[in-house]
Amino acid sequence: MEDCEGGWEELRKEARKIEGDLDVKLSSYAKLGGMLSHGGDARVEGSWKSMDTEIELLLEKLLDINDSMSRCVAAATSTTSVTQKLARHRDILHEFTQEFRRTRNNINSMREHAELLTSVRSDISDHKASGSSSPAASLLRERGAIHGNIAHMDEVITIAHTTKVALGAQRTTFMEIQGKVKQLGDRFPAIRGVLGAIKRKKSKDTLILAGVITACILFLIIYWLSK
Template identity: 50%
Template sequence: MATVVIPTSSCLPATDLSAASDESTTGDWDDLRRVARKLEGDLDVRLSSYAKLGEFSDKRVSSNDTQWKTQEMEIEMLLVKLTEINEDMSQWASASVVGANTATMQRLTRHREILHELTKEFKRTKKNLLSVKEHAELLTSVRNDINEHKIDEVIDQAEGTRTALTVQRSAFGEIQGKLKHLNDKFPAIRATLGAIKRKKSKDNIILSAVIALCTLFLIAYWFAK
């Protein structure tokens, strides 16, 4: 009866062990790159959305403030994670059994460049949004000051008008009082003025009658002639 020999790991060819090690390290590298690409895509989308918040800041400063803070924290967390993944890829390249080839190092360099660009874009956008927010808050403060100033002007004008009317009413009251006082104090003057007016009317009547009589005499004389 033939004996069946089962080979152990020590019996495997050296090339098989090397291939297994390469497959394991390549898998780790691919996993890290997959996570890095996903984080880079998420950051790109979130930065685009974050930048659009400034378009409505003039109208909704207070309502956007919480949203700004939330998105800032989310982006900062993603940047931290991407930084850690880049460090893991660097460590993998340094500790790799087979060593990092030129293509791997180029990919690693590209991931570092993308991280740098995303971080730079986030800082620039954050600075711009802060400037826009401060400008919007300043405009809101100025508008409030102008509105308050206009209200104060209207109130001052109303108070001035009321004061002027009060002064005029007081002046008219004084004039009426003086006229009444003169009317009560000098009744004879009123009677004399009335008599003069009546006499003037009587004289006008007499003068008119004389003129009419003279005219009749002239007409009669002219016909008699």
């Protein structure tokens, strides 16, 4: 019994250590799987596979230790406390095993989904590439470009025609105004005479102003030379 009790304690100590390692590794395993399912590189995939193998080995080792503890308990007179502790270790092993399988299945499902999306996108890209390089697609593309150029030319021609019409209308308006002014002058000679007088007076004033400016300049030159 004493040998069994000593072996029991050693087995429990080893079981608790493995349980702690499994708790840490399962958390890291889930994180690596999440990174891998979102397009992780080869290094992440290698780390994930390595940890997957390590967790499997730890679970197998913990199962062996639980079996050894069960044999130890069966070979000796066990108390209720020992039986409860053994049951707790079995529950922990079951929980870790279920969590590992569930996480692995989820990660594999996400990886398959990501690979399927990548494959579909690749097929679509290949289809577009092969379609764009076909003669029919090239002809359609050239035809579209020609139609676009023709539409642009039509737009330019329309703008030019509109501008021509506007300039013609302005020219007609100016000619009409000029004709009306001439008719007004012919019908009212007095007005034409007044306009002529104003024009002559303006010319006379311009000549007087030019003479005054010239005289001032000459006076300044003579004054400067006499000094």
